[in-house]
Amino acid sequence: MAIVQVVGAWKTYGQGAAEVHALRGVSISIAPGEFTVISGPSGSGKSTLLNLIGCLDSPTKGRVQLEGTDVSMLRGPQLAALRARRIGFIFQSFNLIPVLTARENVELALQLAKYDGSDAKARAEAALAAVGLGDLYDRRPNQLSGGQQQRVAVARALVKEPALVIADEPTANLDSKTGSAVLDIMREMNEERNITFLFSTHDPKVMARAHRVVTLTDGLITADEAR
């Protein structure tokens, strides 16, 4: 069974003359364990598609299924629970909570996922150690480099063992060496834990590491290549 199934998804913003179709009947299926890249020029609808798959937004028309559940049938709290437990997010600007330490940022993800184990702290530390930040638990984001912040974001996304990790241009704000190192970590997690990754990116290096590259142009899938 596909982890993600998008069927005929439309997303329209504005009304009348100001109407803009960000997606125009997109259909895509993503299998468990895939390392998929959505590419395309700016304004092609990449982020919109990721928003729909990540349950951050709903399609104007069409259907989005996650692990067989039609998410358009779910209400706010149910969608929040789904995001908390089954989806990890990694953002271009890292999006760490600045007042929390690295460990607390990761622990927060566990708490929101209603992880009730007494070892939340240890799990958060293990997740940070897995991305190579074993000695920086107590640093706040402003005390970390961009690459370190993105590693914390990766640990935060993975600590709850989600079914799907959505990464929106995760290397765009990193230099090529750091971006490559972050990508290595994600690829490793994908291979070791069979976690499904879905990226949006322009970065050819990311695309080169993907199992599959889907190209979006003007809200339509114009290419879907397996690597």
Place this chain on the structure above:
Amino acid sequence: MLVRLAVRNLSRNLRRTLLSLGSVIAGVAVIILGQGFVGGLEENTIRAQVDTMSAHLSIRPADYPTEGLTHPVDALVPVDAGLTAALDSSGGKWTTRTLFAPRAVHRGDSIRARAISYDPVRDPQVFPREMWNVAGEIPTDEGVLISRGVARLLELNIGDVFVLQVRTHKGAVNALEVPVAGVVSVGSPIVDRFGILLPRKVGNALLGIDDGLVSHVHLRFPNRNRSTAAEDLTPALPRASEMVTWQDETRAMLQMHQIRRTALNILAFALLLMSAAGIANTILMAAYERVREIGTLRAMGMTRRTVVSLFVLEGGLMGAAGSVLGALIGGAVVLYFNINGIDLSVALENASGGNVPVSTMLYLEFSQLVIAFAMVFGLAVAVMASIYPALVASNMAPADAVRA
């Protein structure tokens, strides 16, 4: 984690948080101080009236005037055996006084005074003298005790002799030379400005009345709120006399204090409304500064309700801290003046309205209930003020907020 997040968020813009906190502190402290002040004034009024003029219950001639220096002695209350028995079995201490308004003359100067002819034995049991400041002695047989006001106006000293002129009980004119045995300040302008205190023997001689006739009978009970005393004494009440309680005597003044209390509450409410606006502004600014963070939290699975809780918690923490600090400051000031009092003697000496029952020492009322109310009110205002910005934050679309 939510509490930790809220606390740390508040420390992000410390200056802004402290300004909002200050307004809550001020609002809560003003409520406590204002209530303490008005409560103290109420108690002060009651104490001045009860301890110097009326005790807890008074029997006086019917339609006795209550304004100015008007103390007629043509109609008096007979203290007969029946009344004495009823007073003895009332459960309180009692005494009798005769008030009159003589002209006091000394070396060509004269003033209209308020004279109190007292029972030397019973009077101290009903009107406590701990607060009296006496130079010389309190006469029990001969001589009179004059107030500081009279001493100053007539330039009288202890041992001087002056003249008291009166209309007697029968309407004749009488005058008596009396020596000053002492100068007193009782702590109430009613007595301290124009008061002259005379032992019963001197007073009766001046007014030409027998022992059994007085203008007032005063009772003092162990508990001033004893409600059945008046009913118990009614059957023994002499004809053409009336009974008044300390509540009757202080009602008009207390109503005035009630108006003051209401005005103060309105002021405190207005202050807390300003605090509310400050808190709402602080939280709203915080919400707009943290749009991406809110989006991230929502993407991570935080529900809208939890986002609301987070922002309300931030407002609530500000309110709680402000309320506690406001209560500590307001409570400490009230407690200090509850113990040490505020000396109003200079202000009262220069003020007009010597008929107003006010004690020269004002003790603020320290009420734990008022403090608790002010704290809860401060907290509630802060929480309510943060609801709107919290809703604004929770309504942000996560897809847009996350990339803001």
